[in-house]
Amino acid sequence: MPRATPAASYARWLLVMRAAAITTPAYVVSVNRTNGEDGVPVGGPSVAIAPDGTVLLESEDPVATVSLPVEAVDAARDAYPGYLSRRARVYAEGWKRIVADS
Numbered sequence: 001m002p003r004a005t006p007a008a009s010y011a012r013w014l015l016v017m018r019a020a021a022i023t024t025p026a027y028v029v030s031v032n033r034t035n036g037e038d039g040v041p042v043g044g045p046s047v048a049i050a051p052d053g054t055v056l057l058e059s060e061d062p063v064a065t066v067s068l069p070v071e072a073v074d075a076a077r078d079a080y081p082g083y084l085s086r087r088a089r090v091y092a093e094g095w096k097r098i099v100a101d102s
Contacts, residue, residue, distance in 0.1 A: 001030040007044035018053040025051035025076035027068050051076030 005013055013030070021028040028049040033042045048057040048066045051073050057066040 001028055003030050003032040004040075004042045005032060005044065006041050008041075010044040014047065014055070017047060017049055018055070021049040021051055022053040022076070022080065025073060025080050027051060027073070029066075029068075052079070 001017065003013065010032075017028045017030055029047070030049075031046045032044050036042055045058045045060050046064065047055060047059075048068070050056050050068075052075070056068075057064055
């Protein structure tokens with residue numbers, strides 16, 4: 001998720017990115033420009049966020065590394081109540097009704 005945002009708005013972006021990680025449940029990695037350019041005041045940290053919303057890395061270094069264990073995705077999916085089991089036949093029946101009404 002590349003960004004070119006002002007450092008002053010980072011707290012809001014961090015909140016949005018943490019929410020995106022939790023509700024998707026997926027890792028969110030966002031890289032921001034470190035300095036302004038042509039008078040545009042962009043800058044601020046790059047960040048890596050785990051699927052449970054935990055901030056794993058905040059860095060203004062030009063190069064940073066972070067480990068992203070795949071098991072965290074499964075654990076977050078199991079813990080998030082928005083992802084309940086869906087039966088394929090439920091969707092199939094719905095599509096049949098849509099097609100029949102068309």
